[in-house]
Amino acid sequence: MPNWAEANTYEAGDWTLASLLEAKGETRVSLVVPARNEAATVGLIVGRVREALIDTARLVDEIVVIDSDSTDATAEVASTAGARVHASASIRPDLGSVPGKGEAMWKSLFVTTGDLIVFMDADLEEWDTHFVPGLLGPLLTRPEVELVKGFYRRPGSHGLDGGRVTELVARPLVAMLFPELAGLVQPLAGEWAVRRSLFSSLSVPTGYAVELAALVDTLRLRGLDAIAQVDLGRRSHRHQELLDLGLMATQIVAAAGRRSGLVAEPGPGAAVSLQQFVPSEGAITSTTKQVLVGERPPARDVPAEVGETEVHA
Numbered sequence: 001m002p003n004w005a006e007a008n009t010y011e012a013g014d015w016t017l018a019s020l021l022e023a024k025g026e027t028r029v030s031l032v033v034p035a036r037n038e039a040a041t042v043g044l045i046v047g048r049v050r051e052a053l054i055d056t057a058r059l060v061d062e063i064v065v066i067d068s069d070s071t072d073a074t075a076e077v078a079s080t081a082g083a084r085v086h087a088s089a090s091i092r093p094d095l096g097s098v099p100g101k102g103e104a105m106w107k108s109l110f111v112t113t114g115d116l117i118v119f120m121d122a123d124l125e126e127w128d129t130h131f132v133p134g135l136l137g138p139l140l141t142r143p144e145v146e147l148v149k150g151f152y153r154r155p156g157s158h159g160l161d162g163g164r165v166t167e168l169v170a171r172p173l174v175a176m177l178f179p180e181l182a183g184l185v186q187p188l189a190g191e192w193a194v195r196r197s198l199f200s201s202l203s204v205p206t207g208y209a210v211e212l213a214a215l216v217d218t219l220r221l222r223g224l225d226a227i228a229q230v231d232l233g234r235r236s237h238r239h240q241e242l243l244d245l246g247l248m249a250t251q252i253v254a255a256a257g258r259r260s261g262l263v264a265e266p267g268p269g270a271a272v273s274l275q276q277f278v279p280s281e282g283a284i285t286s287t288t289k290q291v292l293v294g295e296r297p298p299a300r301d302v303p304a305e306v307g308e309t310e311v312h313a
């Protein structure tokens with residue numbers, strides 16, 4: 001029997017656009033782009049996908065940018081490029097709002113209609129529109145596949161295949177706690193696609209642990225063969241500072257620890273105090289940041305807002 005990677009790894013070019021359009025039929029597809037202060041790049045991402053996959057060939061039914069508390073012109077730029085834009089905090093205000101990428105992705109479930117949801121980061125510099133059909137390929141052609149991760153070469157990324165958090169945090173955690181997932185080339189990729197029925201049944205960390213949590217929970221709920229990965233070619237993005245990646249790493253360790261019983265279930269507003277040190281004029285200065293590690297419950301279990309429709313699983 002082939003191992004998981006042999007049976008479930010694809011290349012974006014494995015399907016023609018025509019074959020995917022035929023396989024799509026009546027299936028609805030939403031592209032969701034969570035964005036915080038991405039005015040420099042979000043317009044090109046929305047505009048190029050709209051032109052290639054809505055105006056020219058209708059593989060995508062809606063492009064929705066979730067504006068995650070931006071203080072720049074992200075919303076205006078995305079809207080001008082052709083996206084429907086929702087401020088994360090204004091979606092289901094009765095449920096409150098916390099900062100974070102996972103929060104924006106969870107909130108997207110209340111304002112999108114796709115049976116399939118494709119996520120893409122808004123800070124991509126080197127990328128192409130084939131990312132979207134590539135991620136949809138396994139979902140449109142194999143009913144048993146429920147979640148598809150992208151992977152790629154990362155030019156300029158420290159000579160590594162993964163980024164710093166991938167290599168120093170995610171892979172070691174996977175190796176120790178979730179070894180079945182070790183064949184995923186980019187476990188943290190922000191470019192992935194999922195069936196709404198699956199994503200709306202998952203608990204979603206509000207910060208950067210959304211990707212690792214979705215993989216672990218899909219493995220446990222549906223089994224490894226519900227996951228596929230697709231080679232998308234090359235991709236580069238804006239890099240965060242190392243100390244900021246420390247906050248991301250904390251969120252990922254918290255979600256992994258919780259899923260392994262090593263860390264207690266947090267309340268919705270749970271936070272970890274992360275103390276970091278930086279040299280400054282010969283001295284060492286300490287700063288302590290509150291890192292949010294809470295999770296949202298499965299969206300399908302959230303009661304509908306009075307007068308509103310429920311999230312369809």
Ligand SMILES: O=c1ccn([C@@H]2O[C@H](COP(=O)(O)OP(=O)(O)O[C@H]3O[C@H](CO)[C@@H](O)[C@H](O)[C@H]3O)[C@@H](O)[C@H]2O)c(=O)[nH]1
Pocket residue numbers: 033034035036037038068099100101102104120121122123187188189190191208209210211212237238239240248
């Ligand atoms: O509070 C936030 C923070 C980020 N973002 C957006 O999320 C995307 C990815 O954020 P980024 O800060 O660029 O993440 P990376 O440093 O690139 O982190 C990588 O690793 C993370 C951990 O798994 C994934 O969530 C990311 O998608 C993946 O690109 C971008 O569109 C951001 O604008 C939000 O919407 N809200």
Ligand SMILES: O=C(O)[C@H](O)COP(=O)(O)O
Pocket residue numbers: 157162163164165166167188238239240245
């Ligand atoms: O995948 C990762 O580890 C993060 O996106 C960080 O990537 P970088 O080290 O390339 O900035």
